[in-house]
Amino acid sequence: xxxxxxxxxxxxxxxxxxxxxMLPYFRELYGNxxxxxxxxxxxxxxxxxxxxxxxxxxxxxxxxxxxxxxGTESDNAAIRSALATRPDKKHIITSRVEHPAxxxxxxxxxxxxxxxxxxxxxxxxxxxxxxxxxxxxxDTAVVSLMWxxxxxxxxxxxxKAAQMAHEKGVLFHTDAVQxxxxxxxxxxxxxxxxxxxxxxxxxxxxxxxxxxxxRGTRFSPFLIxxxxxxxxxxxxxxxxxxxxxxxxxxxxxxxxxxENTEVKRLRDKLEKELLKRIPQSRVNGDTVNRLPNTTNIxxxxxxxxxxxxxxxELGICASSGSACTxxxxxxxxxxxxxxxxxxxxxxxxxxxxxxxxxxKEIDFVIDKMPAIIERLRxxxxxxxxAQSSCASK
Amino acid sequence: MWEYTDKVKEHFLxxxxxxxxxxxxxxxxxxxxxCGDALKLTFKLDENKRIKDAKxxxxxxxxxxxxxxxxxxxxxxxTVEEALKVTNQDIAGYLGGLPDEKMHCSVMxxxxxxxAVENYRGAPPLEAGARIICECFGVTDKEIERAVRxxxxxxxxxxxxxxxxxxxxxxxxxxxxxxxxxxxxxPKTDTKPKLTNIxxxxxxxxxxxxxxxxxxxxxxxxxxxxxxxxxxxxVATRGACSTCKASDITLKHFVEHRLKELVSPDIVxxxxxx
Numbered sequence: 001x002x003x004x005x006x007x008x009x010x011x012x013x014x015x016x017x018x019x020x021x022m023l024p025y026f027r028e029l030y031g032n033x034x035x036x037x038x039x040x041x042x043x044x045x046x047x048x049x050x051x052x053x054x055x056x057x058x059x060x061x062x063x064x065x066x067x068x069x070x071g072t073e074s075d076n077a078a079i080r081s082a083l084a085t086r087p088d089k090k091h092i093i094t095s096r097v098e099h100p101a102x103x104x105x106x107x108x109x110x111x112x113x114x115x116x117x118x119x120x121x122x123x124x125x126x127x128x129x130x131x132x133x134x135x136x137x138x139d140t141a142v143v144s145l146m147w148x149x150x151x152x153x154x155x156x157x158x159x160k161a162a163q164m165a166h167e168k169g170v171l172f173h174t175d176a177v178q179x180x181x182x183x184x185x186x187x188x189x190x191x192x193x194x195x196x197x198x199x200x201x202x203x204x205x206x207x208x209x210x211x212x213x214x215r216g217t218r219f220s221p222f223l224i225x226x227x228x229x230x231x232x233x234x235x236x237x238x239x240x241x242x243x244x245x246x247x248x249x250x251x252x253x254x255x256x257x258x259e260n261t262e263v264k265r266l267r268d269k270l271e272k273e274l275l276k277r278i279p280q281s282r283v284n285g286d287t288v289n290r291l292p293n294t295t296n297i298x299x300x301x302x303x304x305x306x307x308x309x310x311x312x313e314l315g316i317c318a319s320s321g322s323a324c325t326x327x328x329x330x331x332x333x334x335x336x337x338x339x340x341x342x343x344x345x346x347x348x349x350x351x352x353x354x355x356x357x358x359x360k361e362i363d364f365v366i367d368k369m370p371a372i373i374e375r376l377r378x379x380x381x382x383x384x385x386a387q388s389s390c391a392s393k
Numbered sequence: 394m395w396e397y398t399d400k401v402k403e404h405f406l407x408x409x410x411x412x413x414x415x416x417x418x419x420x421x422x423x424x425x426x427x428c429g430d431a432l433k434l435t436f437k438l439d440e441n442k443r444i445k446d447a448k449x450x451x452x453x454x455x456x457x458x459x460x461x462x463x464x465x466x467x468x469x470x471x472t473v474e475e476a477l478k479v480t481n482q483d484i485a486g487y488l489g490g491l492p493d494e495k496m497h498c499s500v501m502x503x504x505x506x507x508x509a510v511e512n513y514r515g516a517p518p519l520e521a522g523a524r525i526i527c528e529c530f531g532v533t534d535k536e537i538e539r540a541v542r543x544x545x546x547x548x549x550x551x552x553x554x555x556x557x558x559x560x561x562x563x564x565x566x567x568x569x570x571x572x573x574x575x576x577x578x579x580p581k582t583d584t585k586p587k588l589t590n591i592x593x594x595x596x597x598x599x600x601x602x603x604x605x606x607x608x609x610x611x612x613x614x615x616x617x618x619x620x621x622x623x624x625x626x627x628v629a630t631r632g633a634c635s636t637c638k639a640s641d642i643t644l645k646h647f648v649e650h651r652l653k654e655l656v657s658p659d660i661v662x663x664x665x666x667x
């Protein structure tokens with residue numbers, strides 16, 4: 001059975017060129033970049049190039065890039081650094097739809113004397129910037145808002161938000177894990193202080209991330225140890241993955257156009273056809289301010305986990321915001337924050353594409369989904385009632 | 394991804410008895426769209442008052458659908474009295490087990506069955522004297538009591554996994570804890586034959602030797618029985634266990650758990666003062 005992978009916001013396949021670039025660093029080039037001998041030192045040279053490649057994707061300076069182990073580490077490092085360098089300030093502003101790396105960290109900080117403001121979103125998952133303005137206080141240390149939402153793909157106006165934070169002297173961090181490589185990012189055109197990226201969302205391997213820290217921003221390290229990353233992140237460099245991430249960023253830059261034309265076209269086709277062919281379905285989240293690869297669709301009267309498992313039988317991979325998939329009893333916090341009714345949230349499916357998806361795959365999914373939903377609706381005690389009430393309207 | 398048994402998968406992919414019986418003898422609907430799973434159960438009796446046919450319609454995850462399918466298969470041919478003896482554990486057992494977080498799916502099957510039988514008998518739908526404890530999911534004290542008793546639950550989290558109670562706003566956690574405390578303080582009507590003290594001590598020794606020590610030794614640790622006073626088993630940790638910070642977790646969650654399961658639910662394991 002062929003796998004049709006439409007779960008690229010969860011993780012992506014490592015690009016062939018990325019893997020090729022990495023392999024020598026497992027084999028012959030295994031030296032420690034910190035070593036005095038040239039056997040290790042030559043690896044240090046390659047890390048410098050990788051740092052430049054990452055910086056190029058972001059319109060950043062190489063020295064503004066700190067390699068970390070993942071997006072979660074980058075998020076944690078950013079928030080903790082902001083608090084450590086501004087020890088008198090006890091207020092953090094974030095949103096209700098952040099990734100757990102920010103959400104759970106803030107929940108923990110709330111138990112340690114910090115005041116957390118979670119900005120609400122509207123029914124389309126959009127942020128009201130006036131609300132941010134109102135909540136900025138002299139006690140606010142940092143604002144952290146995600147650039148693109150992992151579940152809905154909704155894009156926040158982080159560049160404007162960073163401007164507003166700066167006007168009040170507040171640091172600004174963004175989790176750009178989902179947006180890097182999908183939409184253009186140019187740090188020269190904004191005032192964002194810190195930004196997190198994860199390698200495995202853009203065809204680099206798992207276990208590598210970066211934290212961008214703008215030149216001149218005070219930084220307090222999260223991992224204390226050796227002098228690596230200029231003392232900003234201790235720990236021997238994950239050289240193969242750093243090389244891989246550099247290559248992946250170079251490829252992402254090249255594929256940016258394709259992501260926003262071809263991938264977007266396939267996403268739009270999938271969305272349009274599913275909505276057309278499956279009654280009582282709808283898109284969650286704003287469809288204008290959205291990543292080009294993501295669509296989150298709710299199919300009413302059926303439950304997400306059951307949908308995913310039937311898709312799985314056909315080799316189609318996606319995700320759901322239903323309660324049952326997470327093991328909690330409440331559906332996704334993102335959909336709840338948007339006020340999506342529970343009845344809709346339980347039947348939500350997130351499709352996230354990549355440049356490796358083909359038209360044929362999308363056509364297959366469009367062809368198979370209606371029968372899956374119909375089959376589950378046929379078992380649902382609500383479907384008949386819902387249909388007859390619709391007919392009588 | 395959930396670890397479902399092949400039986401769960403099979404009943405999810407090929408559910409038996411989907412649908413609704415016309416003019417059923419008993420009918421019940423439990424759960425709701427809001428809480429993520431719901432089940433409508435209908436059954437029909439034959440001339441000998443045995444369940445001739447049972448059908449379900451379920452909105453929910455794979456385990457909810459599989460549990461419904463299993464339930465309808467299990468009760469066919471039973472009298473309603475026999476059917477009422479089917480517990481949620483039986484449903485889960487029929488499916489080769491369910492993940493802990495999914496046990497509420499089997500409880501939903503049990504609830505639907507009880508309500509459908511009540512409907513058949515013309516009894517009032519709400520259990521006499523029952524009061525809602527969890528407002529979010531509409532779970533009553535009687536339901537929680539029963540789940541605690543039948544599954545030997547000890548924490549609020551367990552109760553949430555089995556009944557959903559407490560999984561929403563969390564306001565009822567204290568009330569659930571009170572029910573757990575109350576049920577667990579009831580004198581046990583144990584079905585296992587009562588052991589003499591000598592038999593119990595021997596069984597504890599055997600269980601530790603056979604079921605527990607090999608795993609501990611595998612990690613370079615060991616325990617030694619110092620004393621057994623009533624149901625208190627006093628042990629000393631040896632080897633890697635004696636310096637391990639997590640050893641009290643091992644004692645409670647592994648050693649005590651196994652002894653409770655295999656010797657007596659009243660066993661308490663304590664570590665001798667170091």
